[in-house]
Amino acid sequence: MLKHLAAVALLGSALVFSGCETLPTPGATVETANLVQLQNRTWIVTQIGNTAVRTEPTAHNIPSLQFDSATQRVSGADGCNRIMGSYSAGRDTLTLSQMAGTRMACLNSNGIDQKFNEALAKVTHYQVFGKTLKLLDRYGNLLIQLESAVQPR
Known part of the structure; x- marks a missing residue:
């Protein structure tokens, strides 16, 4: 009888403790997966609106974005x-705020910088x-399509 009572008590406490465990909701899992994919990598612009953007790998200031998860800063x-x-x-929303930039005079940018900033604002x-x-x-x-940059090994 004592063994039976101990087994029931053990089984009951196991059920109570396992019932307290919270499982992530499917929405939270999708949101986390999307954020992990978005953040902490370099994204290179390949298209603005319907216009393809082609840049040389050696070019300076290639249109790109990085989202830093630790500081919630974009650069x-x-x-x-x-x-x-x-x-x-x-999960699928993105708000950019307090955007600022340098103001260098650039030649031969073909207006990409202006189109990029106008698209970012939307x-x-x-x-x-x-x-x-x-x-x-x-x-x-x-508005803008980007590809993850390939890092050299």
Whole structure:
């Protein structure tokens, strides 16, 4: 009888403790996965609106963005100037704020810097698929497409 009582008590306490464990919701898992893919890597601009952007690997200030998870800061270049600011990101939302940049005179930028900054001002959402990041407006229209930079080994 004592063994039976001890077994029931042990089983009951195991159920109580396992019932207190919280499982992540599917939405939280997706949000975490999206943030992990977005942050702490360099993204190179390949398209602004419907215009393809091609840059030489040796060019200075290649249009790019980096999202730092530790500081919630965004930095990069617009094709001419360095840019920086802060961001907050959710499952698929992205808010860029306090954006600032250097003001160098640039020749032969073909207006990429201006188009890039105008598009950044409209960003409200993002999508990450593998090595592709799409920055979207509130209607889901593509503003900027970026590819994850390949790091040399």
